Amino acid sequence: xxxxxxxxxxxxxxxxxxxxxxxxxxxxxxxxxxxxxxxxxxxxxxxxxxxxxxxxxxxxxxxxxxxxxxxxxxxxxxxxxxxxxxxxxxxxxxxxxxxxxxxxxxxxxxxxxxxxxxxxxxxxxxxxxxxxxxxxxxxxxxxxxxxxxxxxxxxxxxxxxxxxxxxxxxxxxxxxxxxxxxxxxxxxxxxxxxxxxxxxxxxxxxxxxxxxxxxxxxxxxxxxxxxxxxxxxxxxxxxxxxxxxxxxxxxxxxxxxxxxxxxxxxxxxxxxxxxxxxxxxxxxxxxxxxxxxxxxxxxxxxxxxxxxxxxxxxxxxxxxxxxxxxxxxxxxxxxxxxxxxxxxxxxxxxxxxxxxxxxxxxxxxxxxxxxxxxxxxxxxxxxxxxxxxxxxxxxxxxxxxxxxxxxxxxxxxxxxxxxxxxxxxxxxxxxxxxxxxxxxxxxxxxxxxxxxxxxxxxxxxxxxxxxxxxxxxxxxxxxxxxxxxxxxxxxxxxxxxxxxxxxxxxxxxxxxxxxxxxxxxxxxxxxxxxxxxxxxxxxxxxxxxxxxxxxxxxxxxxxxxxxxxxxxxxxxxxxxxxxxxxxxxxxxxxxxxxxxxxxxxxxxxxxxxxxxxxxxxxxxxxxxxxxxxxxxxxxxxxxxxxxxxxxxxxxxxxxxxxxxxxxxxxxxxxxxxxxxxxxxxxxxxxxxxxxxxxxxxxxxxxxxxxxxxxxxxxxxxxxxxxxxxxxxxxxxxxxxxxxxxxxxxxxxxxxxxxxxxxxxxxxxxxxxxxxxxxxxxxxxxxxxxxxxxxxxxxxxxxxxxxxxxxxxxxxxxxxxxxxxxxxxxxxxxxxxxxxxxxxxxxxxxxxxxxxxxxxxxxxxxxxxxxxxxxxxxxxxxxxxxxxxxxxxxxxxxxxxxxxxxxxxxxxxx
Numbered sequence: 001x002x003x004x005x006x007x008x009x010x011x012x013x014x015x016x017x018x019x020x021x022x023x024x025x026x027x028x029x030x031x032x033x034x035x036x037x038x039x040x041x042x043x044x045x046x047x048x049x050x051x052x053x054x055x056x057x058x059x060x061x062x063x064x065x066x067x068x069x070x071x072x073x074x075x076x077x078x079x080x081x082x083x084x085x086x087x088x089x090x091x092x093x094x095x096x097x098x099x100x101x102x103x104x105x106x107x108x109x110x111x112x113x114x115x116x117x118x119x120x121x122x123x124x125x126x127x128x129x130x131x132x133x134x135x136x137x138x139x140x141x142x143x144x145x146x147x148x149x150x151x152x153x154x155x156x157x158x159x160x161x162x163x164x165x166x167x168x169x170x171x172x173x174x175x176x177x178x179x180x181x182x183x184x185x186x187x188x189x190x191x192x193x194x195x196x197x198x199x200x201x202x203x204x205x206x207x208x209x210x211x212x213x214x215x216x217x218x219x220x221x222x223x224x225x226x227x228x229x230x231x232x233x234x235x236x237x238x239x240x241x242x243x244x245x246x247x248x249x250x251x252x253x254x255x256x257x258x259x260x261x262x263x264x265x266x267x268x269x270x271x272x273x274x275x276x277x278x279x280x281x282x283x284x285x286x287x288x289x290x291x292x293x294x295x296x297x298x299x300x301x302x303x304x305x306x307x308x309x310x311x312x313x314x315x316x317x318x319x320x321x322x323x324x325x326x327x328x329x330x331x332x333x334x335x336x337x338x339x340x341x342x343x344x345x346x347x348x349x350x351x352x353x354x355x356x357x358x359x360x361x362x363x364x365x366x367x368x369x370x371x372x373x374x375x376x377x378x379x380x381x382x383x384x385x386x387x388x389x390x391x392x393x394x395x396x397x398x399x400x401x402x403x404x405x406x407x408x409x410x411x412x413x414x415x416x417x418x419x420x421x422x423x424x425x426x427x428x429x430x431x432x433x434x435x436x437x438x439x440x441x442x443x444x445x446x447x448x449x450x451x452x453x454x455x456x457x458x459x460x461x462x463x464x465x466x467x468x469x470x471x472x473x474x475x476x477x478x479x480x481x482x483x484x485x486x487x488x489x490x491x492x493x494x495x496x497x498x499x500x501x502x503x504x505x506x507x508x509x510x511x512x513x514x515x516x517x518x519x520x521x522x523x524x525x526x527x528x529x530x531x532x533x534x535x536x537x538x539x540x541x542x543x544x545x546x547x548x549x550x551x552x553x554x555x556x557x558x559x560x561x562x563x564x565x566x567x568x569x570x571x572x573x574x575x576x577x578x579x580x581x582x583x584x585x586x587x588x589x590x591x592x593x594x595x596x597x598x599x600x601x602x603x604x605x606x607x608x609x610x611x612x613x614x615x616x617x618x619x620x621x622x623x624x625x626x627x628x629x630x631x632x633x634x635x636x637x638x639x640x641x642x643x644x645x646x647x648x649x650x651x652x653x654x655x656x657x658x659x660x661x662x663x664x665x666x667x668x669x670x671x672x673x674x675x676x677x678x679x680x681x682x683x684x685x686x687x688x689x690x691x692x693x694x695x696x697x698x699x700x701x702x703x704x705x706x707x708x709x710x711x712x713x714x715x716x717x718x719x720x721x722x723x724x725x726x727x728x729x730x731x732x733x734x735x736x737x738x739x740x741x742x743x744x745x746x747x748x749x750x751x752x753x754x755x756x757x758x759x760x761x762x763x764x765x766x767x768x769x770x771x772x773x774x775x776x777x778x779x780x781x782x783x784x785x786x787x788x789x790x791x792x793x794x795x796x797x798x799x800x801x802x803x804x805x806x807x808x809x810x811x812x813x814x815x816x817x818x819x820x821x822x823x824x825x826x827x828x829x830x831x832x833x834x835x836x837x838x839x840x841x842x843x844x845x846x847x848x849x850x851x852x853x854x855x856x857x858x859x860x861x862x863x864x865x866x867x868x869x870x871x872x873x874x875x876x877x878x879x880x881x882x883x884x885x886x887x888x889x890x891x892x893x894x895x896x897x898x899x900x901x902x903x904x905x906x907x908x909x
Contacts (some may be wrong), residue, residue: 022114029099108240191276536647550587598646632709741781833893
């Protein structure tokens with residue numbers, strides 16, 4: 001233990017200027033035995049501080065570390081558990097009780113004794129020692145710093161330590177005195193008894209000398225005793241006077257104590273008065289509503305701007321008073337309770353008055369609008385006009401009524417609506433429901449009339465509109481789409497019906513009429529969307545501002561009319577969101593409320609748009625192209641403004657319908673191509689669906705220029721062009737009057753010209769394919785046609801080529817009986833220049849009969865035949881030169897003659 005003590009002193013306490021006085025090895029009671037040391041230490045610097053330090057051995061090595069330290073001033077109780085029996089357990093009561101078990105009872109007792117002595121010397125604090133033996137609690141001599149010489153600092157700081165330490169070194173003076181004494185008695189070391197007797201004799205001599213000195217000074221002692229007696233008398237007199245003075249001052253003390261108590265009571269009273277004044281000022285400042293505000297809440301004018309402003313300020317002041325955070329105990333004051341009850345009454349009274357006023361405003365606006373409609377209808381009924389002409393006259397510009405004045409008037413109440421939303425959710429929801437009910441009926445009437453006018457404008461007049469199912473002003477469409485879309489195409493004579501196709505686009509007069517009708521339809525449809533878009537955005541913006549709802553966050557998924565009950569679902573949904581007065585709906589929930597309100601307000605827009613689209617599709621199926629482009633543009637614009645808005649969702653749903661109609665239109669065109677049949681008695685020429693595709697592509701390119709849905713058109717192009725190619729080949733194979741190559745050549749030439757002129761990027765591969773097919777069939781037709789005018793000559797040279805192919809040398813062919821020079825001259829004589837020209841003239845007439853006038857390919861074909869004829873002529877001349885060398889045999893016409901023949905024939909026709 002001594003080695004551990006010195007190690008702790010060196011490593012832990014000396015660096016901190018502390019001295020280790022006692023140490024005990026302990027572990028915590030009741031737990032796994034993790035040994036540590038409790039050390040009693042004092043600082044070497046003044047003022048001296050006594051500490052109890054817990055030292056623990058480190059887990060990472062053999063060194064010790066300081067873990068916890070308590071000052072002796074914080075120690076309240078030392079409990080040794082048992083004063084009579086040996087027990088190693090003891091408790092130290094600091095801020096909490098620490099239970100320890102010492103390694104031995106002796107170490108525990110030594111540590112407690114050291115604690116007791118340190119307390120007596122440095123603190124003199126009443127530490128309670130419980131169950132501690134009285135032998136351990138020895139009273140130390142009272143040593144003060146003044147009683148110790150200044151040069152002996154170590155004995156001052158360590159007065160108690162002399163009794164605690166087992167060994168203490170002598171100082172220099174003590175060592176010097178002992179050395180002088182031992183030098184005078186050399187035998188002191190060898191004979192201790194003689195040395196002790198000598199010291200005893202010297203002590204007796206000193207005692208005798210002292211007694212004699214005392215006896216010699218007896219007289220002086222007597223004098224000293226007399227002086228002491230006189231001094232005692234003086235002391236008694238002084239004590240008597242002090243006692244009298246104390247009695248005199250006792251009454252003064254009592255009076256001063258009374259005055260002091262009075263001052264304390266006065267100060268306490270002043271403090272209480274200040275606090276009371278502060279509380280009263282708080283209540284007066286924050287729970288007082290001015291008479292002007294009360295008057296505004298009870299009798300304020302809600303019709304004028306000044307009255308609305310006064311009511312708004314009063315409502316905000318009332319809300320501030322009601323939302324004041326009262327301090328503890330305020331709610332128990334009767335005046336506070338009365339004031340709060342007055343605030344509640346004012347709130348309920350004003351909320352009821354505000355709700356009634358706004359309901360009256362809603363009803364008044366709805367009534368005024370209906371009255372205006374009824375007046376117009378009655379006027380035209382008396383004048384003899386039917387309702388459709390009335391709509392046409394009063395909506396010549398196809399515009400929807402603007403509700404901006406109504407919105408501007410209501411927005412003056414926006415702050416009051418926010419106040420109502422925060423204070424009375426029930427009345428707020430009631431206003432919400434009433435507004436939606438009134439405005440939805442108003443919008444429904446206006447929008448249906450607006451769409452009715454649009455339908456009349458599309459169909460021209462109401463009489464013409466009856467062909468498409470328009471009856472009166474109801475806007476209902478009857479009849480089946482299939483009956484309007486049926487087409488009968490026989491040969492090249494096509495009859496135009498109400499549904500456009502690639503077959504009837506080739507008719508020029510009908511095409512001019514279609515362009516005018518489609519342009520008119522496009523303008524009307526664009527006007528409809530342009531009127532609806534600002535109407536919906538303005539209403540949504542008004543609802544957000546008036547009802548204080550956040551509209552920016554996008555809700556996941558889409559809300560449609562089917563997902564919310566039109567009659568009761570809206571308010572129930574809002575009740576779920578706003579029902580709890582203390583819960584604040586999130587921004588996403590409020591955005592959902594806006595969309596739910598918009599769905600009910602404009603519940604007729606989507607059905608009316610679908611009806612209008614259905615009517616446009618019945619009028620002309622190609623109207624779906626215009627509708628697809630316009631609708632896509634408006635959807636794109638709406639999504640840029642707010643992708644989760646009602647307008648964006650509604651237009652998106654309608655866009656799906658338009659896209660389906662567009663796809664259906666394309667499929668119908670493909671089906672009609674497959675069903676086309678040609679006449680067996682007339683030449684084919686350019687097929688109707690080929691010229692129809694040209695006009696369709698021109699129309700589509702003009703419509704889809706810079707459109708957002710270009711990809712849909714590209715897919716439609718691909719379907720149509722493949723159908724055109726397949727059906728051109730099908731018709732060519734079935735053609736009996738016109739050769740297959742002519743049908744293929746003319747139609748693919750037309751397709752190639754169309755694609756080259758329009759430069760449609762997605763059909764570049766098909767354009768190259770069309771060119772290839774056109775060139776291939778042109779060459780095939782030329783070769784096939786030229787084989788007939790010089791038939792015998794062709795057969796003769798084909799026989800020569802066959803012999804050469806069998807291995808006969810070209811110069812030996814003339815020795816063959818069937819191909820000798822005489823046979824060659826005989827064949828050549830059968831084709832003089834006149835015969836050749838006659839044969840070419842007949843060929844020209846035949847080609848002219850095969851080719852159609854629309855494509856104007858006759859000169860191209862004739863020039864190709866000229867080139868092919870000259871090529872064959874040169875080929876025959878070459879064979880004659882190689883197979884009949886030196887014979888002098890030549891054709892009876894030259895290349896120049898051929899050029900003249902072809903030129904004169906072309907000019908003559």
